[in-house]
Amino acid sequence: GENVEQHPSTLSVQEGDSAVIKCTYSDSASNYxxxxxxxxxxxxxxxIDIRSNVGEKKDQRIAVTLNKTAKHFSLHITETxxxxxxxxxxxxxxxxxxxxxxxxxxxxxxP
Amino acid sequence: DGGITQxxxxxxxxxxxxxxxxxxxxxxxxxMYWYRQDPGQGLRLIYYSQIVNDFQKGDIAExxxxxxxxxxxxxxTVTSAQKNPTAFYLCASSIDPPFRGSTNEKLFFGSGTxxxxx
Numbered sequence: 001g002e003n004v005e006q007h008p009s010t011l012s013v014q015e016g017d018s019a020v021i022k023c024t025y026s027d028s029a030s031n032y033x034x035x036x037x038x039x040x041x042x043x044x045x046x047x048i049d050i051r052s053n054v055g056e057k058k059d060q061r062i063a064v065t066l067n068k069t070a071k072h073f074s075l076h077i078t079e080t081x082x083x084x085x086x087x088x089x090x091x092x093x094x095x096x097x098x099x100x101x102x103x104x105x106x107x108x109x110x111p
Numbered sequence: 112d113g114g115i116t117q118x119x120x121x122x123x124x125x126x127x128x129x130x131x132x133x134x135x136x137x138x139x140x141x142x143m144y145w146y147r148q149d150p151g152q153g154l155r156l157i158y159y160s161q162i163v164n165d166f167q168k169g170d171i172a173e174x175x176x177x178x179x180x181x182x183x184x185x186x187x188t189v190t191s192a193q194k195n196p197t198a199f200y201l202c203a204s205s206i207d208p209p210f211r212g213s214t215n216e217k218l219f220f221g222s223g224t225x226x227x228x229x
Contacts, residue, residue, distance in 0.1 A: 001170075004153065034217070043115075043201050043220030044154070089153060098170065099218070101153030 002027040004092050006102030014110050019077045021105045023090035026071065030092040033066060033073050034099075038087045047088075048075070080109045114138065117202050117221035123229050124189065124196060132187045132224045134202035142207060143185035144218065147171060148199040157200075160185055189226060200224045 003026040013019050025033075031052040036044035050057045050064045050073065057064050061080075066073040073092075077084055090102040115136045124130045136143065142161050146154040156169030160179040174193025179185055185204075189196045203218040 006153075009151075036218075036220075041222065043117075043203070043222050044218075045220065046217050049217070091153075098156055101155075103151060103153050 002030055002092055002094055002098070002100040004090060004100045004102045006090050006105060008105060009103065010106045010108070012108045012110060013080050015080060015082060017080055019075075019080050019084070019107055019109075021075045021088055021090070021107070022072060023074070023092075023102050024070075024072045025092040025100075027092070027094045028068075028071065029094040030100075031095055032093040032099075033064070034091050034093075035064060035075050036089045036091065036101075038089065038104075040086075044089060077107075080107075082109050082111050085109045115202055115204055115219055115221035117200075117224050119224060120222070122224055122226045124226060125229050127191045129188055129190050130226065132189070132200055132202075132226070134185045134187065134221060136183050136185075136202075136204045136219075136221075138204055138206075138219060139182070140204035140206055140219070141182070142205045143179065144203045144205075145169075145175070145177065145185070145187045146201045146203065148201055148223070154201065157187065197227050198225075200226060 006023045034049035037047045038044040048064050061078045063076040087104045087106050089104050091099050093099045118133045144159040145157040148154050155171050157175050158177045160166040176188045201223045202221045
């Protein structure tokens, strides 16, 4: 099955700096790559996703890049704010009845 | 407000006891899911349902059971056969059936239930 690895497990940045979280996947059949943000005591919430026919997608301060050849994708958050502090999960789906999640990155934005 | 409601927020299970976690959605979504979240690990799929009266096992279904008698409800029972039940359980739903590359497969999650063993 698919194996998704996520790094780093924790990340601290100064407010206003950029944050980058990286994920790799193993199954070349994976074609859907969402990113979820989980705030304390809440369920994850989709913040951005990308499909394998696209190399990059942006939504305001958030962007995701995908390198199919290298089987990795990354989340980029620019101009970080304290409310960006949360746990972020990447995921990959080979379209075969499952969505495989990474182990999460705890992002702390220091005011 | 539309959304997914999980209850209770905290649940304690005694040895040999079955417990049921509730999940209700008013989003009119066809597909519903149960995930288990352990510290330092990603979410793992327990069961999913594409439509009423239908459900399939996920990666870690052993020791769990579900039912889907109504579109809006997808309860999860943690049976005594599940030897390590302590975890955070998340219910989710989506417009379209899962994992088929649909543009409407975005998952909407509830706030979770923390299950602990006494």
